[in-house]
Amino acid sequence: MATVTLDTISKGYGRKHVLQDFSLEIRDGECFTLLGPSGCGKSVVLRMLAGFENPDDGAISIGGRQVSGRGVRSIPPEERSIGVVFQEYAVWPHMTVFENVAYPLKMQKCLQSELERRTRSVLDLVGMAALETRLPSQLSGGQQQRVALARALVSKPLVMLLDEPISNLDANLREEMRFEIRELQKETGVTILYVTHDQEVALAIADRIGVMDDRGTLRQVGTPREIYDDPVDSFVFRFMGIANFLPAVRTGRGVCLEGCDPPLESRLCDGFDTASENGPVMAGFRPFEVDMRRSGSGIQALVKRVALLGAMVDYRLEVGGSEIRIQQDTALALRSGGIYREGDHCCLVFEKLRWFDRETVESERDRQ
């Protein structure tokens, strides 16, 4: 299939710079997810790959062929061998399902028998074979998106570009489609760029994820596990899920959370010293990475609010003057001494802490 390379791309509209010196490589046959808040420029990256927009500077190549860049005529979308799936489906309302899916083959001047065979087989693949004579208006959102997928796949493109393709669907359908897109990719081996603002989808679907911030900078590229568990900075950490931050300082007795008495266990303090070279630091952790105990010598916390959400219990706790959010498995909580009530005191045992620059965390918090 094909490797996709973006080399120091810059793009702006009027005076607004969307991307500056943006570089990215998508490997042959992988499902790469570009993840970022809305308006961060991730869709612009996709549109430039598709050829709907041209970069102001920098070069783009698909499968070793340069498609746009300095001093070279940019290759129009129709000659790039790509498949695109849009958020709003973009299924043509005046054509039947079959006509929609067969259109790319018609444009390639495919023989009629070949066209029918390939169209039917890809309709089979997405489970729409029975509905091929329907018009899009007679289909549900999920079905329309399957048609769009089939249409993007039928000409065996080098790269598939998906722009939030499932965010218009309801939650159940979203889960199902996410799984199906993954299956399709395994079956066809096509390289996928999947653009989304939804970290859950990104984590579930991607081989690798690139996280962008709202200024269009690529903060981190890595496997879903790396991105979730080893974020390079507080922005990525915060973007990938609920994040707690507590200020920490080194005292004579060891590393302490501010306003808390006992120092942290030394196993938690890996990386503290490196992080604190550039100034004060914050400890960051996820709601599931803390164990609550009825008693013990750990860090003391006060339960401020409790919400039973079903499979889990959501707590707001006060620790040394800051508020944090902790989640507990409901079944586990019931087995081990019951759910805490507001006003209860508890003792926290951390599983893992990450260290972030304090100033950055605070300025990010202010911006939200």
Place this chain on the structure above:
Amino acid sequence: MINSRLRRCGVAEVLLVLSIVILVVVVAVPILLIFGNAFITDDGFNLKTVIQLLSQPDTYKALKNSLVIATGVTILSTIIGVFFAWLVSRTDLPFKGTMKVLFLIPFMLPSFIGALAWKILLSPRSGYINKLFTELFGLEEPLFNIYTLTGIIVVESMYLFPFVFIQVSGAMERMDPTLEEAARISGAGLLTITRRITLPLMLPSIVAGALLVALYSLSHFGVPAILGTEVGIYNIPTKIYEKIYQSAGSFESIRTGTILSSILVSAAAVILYLQSLVLKSGRFQVISGKSMRPMLIKLRGLKIPLLILSVVYIGITVILPTVTIILVGTLKTYGLTIAPENMTINNLKYILFDWDLTKDAIWNSFYLSLAAAFVTMLVGSLISYVIVKMKVRGKFILEFLGVLPFSIPGTVIALGVILMWSGRFGINLYNTAWIIFVAYIARYMAFSLKSNSAALEQVHDSLEEAARACGAKHWQALRDIVIPLIRPGMVAAFFLIFLPALRELTTSVLLYGPHTRTLGVAIYALNEDGETVYAATLATVALVIIVLGQLLIKRVTRGKEESLGA
């Protein structure tokens, strides 16, 4: 170097340049010529002679009349339009659906034909109603003299009030009923609510409709031409016509014409600007897109009287003039009483089969409208496509030019094409059908742009992009996706141009030559020459064509709704 520059000139740039050239040639240059002619003489920019010409009594009077007529028509149309809109959308008036359709009929009736009918009925000496009254009651004076400013205002209002009616009844139906319900819960009575809540909320729609009437009336030719010129009442368009015809196109008269035209264009621009301000403010917060069932005011004892009032109004403004035109069109001589023994079918036969003048007029109107509608539809869709869909540098020029057609009254267009196409640039189309064709394109471009852009805005960008990603070249994506999807809008544009162009008078009357009279011009000229009966017969033919056309458009647009719903 040249090669790379050529390559960069993609389809986008070519379409942009083409669109700009068309609008410049058809609209911008004629307007510039008008302003140039008005303000620049051999000694350069010259405001003194402008003021001199404007202070001549007859020009000054025409200006004043235009203002008086436009003001009167705007006020009267607004009152009638708001009242009937309220009646059919917010009360429990019986047969509301039917009444609503009936109130739109005056729109279809060309107002100069209406004026012709009212002249036949109410001219001071020979008007049928006036004669009837003098005979019945032995009156010395006629009952009502239609050859007055009041007469002109009343007749124009009869045919222009639907502008307000449509705007306001639409807004009333879309109004969020909870706003009124909240007032009701607070203890306000229904009439208080109407006065204190509903009407203020409707104000933007009312003002928008009123401004549309003002714009139209200010530059209206037909009614003042038929009811005013005979007794020396001129407004701006009829004054321009008179100047140019009486002096056979002398420099002085053209100059007066261009100065008056400049005033018309400026006034139109101001009105359109005001309208855009009004439409931008407020309206959207109180009116939801969803159609809801607002509560209706119970008319109780007034139900039947108000129904009768509505029916009588329609009877007087629509049925009476139409019947008058049809009956007078069959008379052997004008002035005979309307009785079977005085009627004949020969008039119709004569104008349809024997008289070249009328035969030519019908044919000219038919092919000119057809050609203009077709070309304007295509050009309009091209320009709309560039404006709505394309990302190309220099588009703002086109966006600016695209607004121009909306603000140019028919008289001004006629004058502009005369200045442009009478040999000044090496092409002389004067006295040919081509000059009318060019003028129609300029006159109806706004309709085409409106209809086509609305259709294009419904087509999401991703539909076209999807085609490109599927391997279609730009022109293939246009052919396979964009054009099929905007076809209903294009068809609507075609009919929106074809039908009004068929009965066009204002522009053609300044441009016709010996062999290029149009239907409207022929009716007008016959009336001027005292051939009232033949004018009425030809008007009957025009009315039949209009009704048939309306039925056709209804069928076509119904098809459009179905395809959009699909």
